[in-house]
Amino acid sequence: MRLLHTMLRVGNLEKSIQFYTEVLGMKLLRQKDYPQGEFTLAFLGYGNEDENTVLELTYNWGVEKYDLGNAYGHIAIEVPDVYKAADDVKKMGGKILREAGPMNAGSTIIAFVEDPDGYQIEFIGEDHVRK
Known part of the structure; x- marks a missing residue:
């Protein structure tokens, strides 16, 4: 077993991809729209998914903000x-x-x-x- 990715829901996919790539230096590894489900997934990281744990950004079309709650850490x-x-x-x-x-x-x-x-x-x- 190995840890594959951590998923975060985001309200503005382009802004989030820009932050993780330009500010934190990750690379956009792949991105795909799922029209039937009305969401887009983007996978980012510091290396390929075969050998590294990556970040999955999920954009649910039309949802601009989420309540992060108080259980999530960092x-x-x-x-x-x-x-x-x-x-x-x-x-x-x-x-x-x-x-x-x-x-x-x-x-x-x-x-x-x-x-x-x-x-x-x-x-x-x-x-x-x-x-």
Whole structure:
């Protein structure tokens, strides 16, 4: 078994694809409309789906906003330099929820950003991921 993808429902597919590709550096791997179901799926990631876990963005035609609830946490992305990654997002107009710095219960450096639909994304340094 392996983890294939995480699915997020989005209100504006083009805006979300732009965020994940231009701001976070993912690649659009594939996209398909499903007219009978009135939805579109887009798969994005840092590598091909055969060897990497990817992100599935689901756009239900005509739905512009979702209630994220309080159970969902975040997506975590490993980055070489958390400070630089957060600064890069800020320079591109992205929303920073938590500036880069040590987590409140340890020394691991993290930052949190928000995607166009309000989903939280944690940046965590590659030197602290598996400690």
